[in-house]
Amino acid sequence: MLDNMETMIDWSRAQFALTAMYHWLFVPLTLGLAVIMGVMETRYVISGHDFWKRTARFWMRLFGINFAIGVATGLILEFQFGTNWSNYSWFVGDIFGAPLAIEGIVAFFMEATFVAVMFFGWDKVGKKFHLASTWLTGLGATLSAWWILVANSWMQYPVGMVFNPETVRNEMVDFLAVAFSPVAVMKFLHTVLSSWIVGAVFVIGVSGWFLLKRREKEFALASMKIAACTGMVASLLTLYSGDKSAYQVAQYQPMKLAAMEALYEGGTRQPLTVVGEWKIPTMLSFLATRNPDGYVPGIHNILAGGHTTNDGSKALSATEKIARGKMAIAALSDFRQAQKDGDQDKMDASRRTLEENMPYLGYGYIQNPDNLVPNVGLSFWTFRIMVGFGMYFIAFFALVLFLSWKNKLYGQRWLHRIALWSIPFAFVASQAGWVVAEAGRQPWAIQDLLPVNAAISNLSAGAVQTTFFIFLAIFTILFIAEIGIMVKAIQKGPESLNETDKKD
Secondary structure, X not given: OHHHHHHHHHHHHHHHHHHHHHHHHHHHHHHHHHHHHXXXXXXXXXXXXXXXXXXXXXXXXXXXXXXXXXXXXXXXXXXXXXXXXXXXXXXXXXXXXXXXXXXXXXXHHHHHHHHHHHHHOOOOOOHHHHHHHHHHHHHHHHHHHHHHHHHHHHHHOOOOEEEEOOOOEEEEOOHHHHHOOHHHHHHHHHHHHHHHHHHHHHHHHHHXXXXXXXOOHHXXXXXXXXXXHHHHHHHHHHHHHHHHHHHHHHHHOHHHHHHHOOOOOOEEOOOEEEEOOEEEOOHHHHHHHOOOOOEEOOHHHHHHOOOEOOOOOEOOOHHHHHHHHHHHHHHHHHHHHHHHHOOHHHHHHHHHHHHHHHHHHHHHHOOOHHHHXXXXXXXXXXXXXXXXXXXXXXXXXXXXXXHHHOOOOOOOXXXXXXXXXXXXXXXXHHHHHHHHHXXXXXXXXXXXXXXXXXXXXXXXXXXXXXXXXXXXXXXXXXXXXXXHHHHHHHHHOOOOHHHHHHHO
């Protein structure tokens, strides 16, 4: 029975990861292209030059293809909370459901309203209204990302709620604390800005293909310049937000940071590992504590406890946390029984015990302290893939901008090839970032509050396996179809000015 439960949990996690990773193939490109095509149409409205209208419409066409398929995968992702993670949905649905509901009601409908005007309103509304529709479509997509990232950030840093033992649910008491927690704000900035990088690399890569084919020289060079400017700004801001996010991880999720650095034995003046034996002295201590002499706990230190935490208290060991978690679970059971018996004194005593140990409730479902350690190798290498490509893109955008300034961008065929082959690098870096964020917090569905083995639905492993492969087939078909449609649209190229005029 236990083996079947573990198998079902693993397959449910795999199914959710599959859906999330396929969905995240489309989202960053949507967010990135929205900004770039908005800038291009703005130039059209300001200058009145039809060249910019033609350029904006080409990238808008690719945006539309990507947007449509992204919506389909996103809807399936949200449904899985109810099908595969029903205990999670019951336990925190009052909190987690709020940002998702706002995302669906406000952001999604905003996108749906203005995307129609953006695609079909060129000859039906004025230039300025159409431009507003283009920017509002991008804003809607960004707001959609905001509320989804608020929900995800709450899983990493649960705030703004109290536990009600009478309903066995966490209930929101401070919406603003949930919506604008420091983790949510920084995760939003880091995720959206990194998505602009994906869009910028995509535009430069596709433009590089046109230059390799010696087609659409003016269009390609203009697109590359705008994308490189967008990408460079986004890269530098992503570097800043990444530093802030890592600092928050050190404060609120020290085990994740230890896994990201493969740090087993911590201490003061800890070096930052680049790869292998290449280390930067004291840098990890500085990044994690803003003090080069700061103490950074390693995996063994966190499990053993005894060190001083960020709030000045003594860290409990994993064994102590598990014991207190079991006390919380027992107190909840006693409370429920006393409630049935109408024993108010016992209810009050159980409630006090529960409140004292509530911060460790999730640990009561952990069978072995070693289960608190995420996959170190996966966290370590995906973090370095993300950061390594981030550094690469800063150099890449700088080179494109430099050659553009020197008016030497057209003849550099080697750079055009690099630009084309850099497109998959952007998607790999984006995926790696999500792997770090999600795999690094395991075994928690909600940090310290609910592990995945307590969040799962009561399903058979066979049912989850079957739907996993069904989704794998559907998503793969959709992905291949998108690539095919994208390639045909790119090969066709921008519409001629005559074609654009006829459509208007």
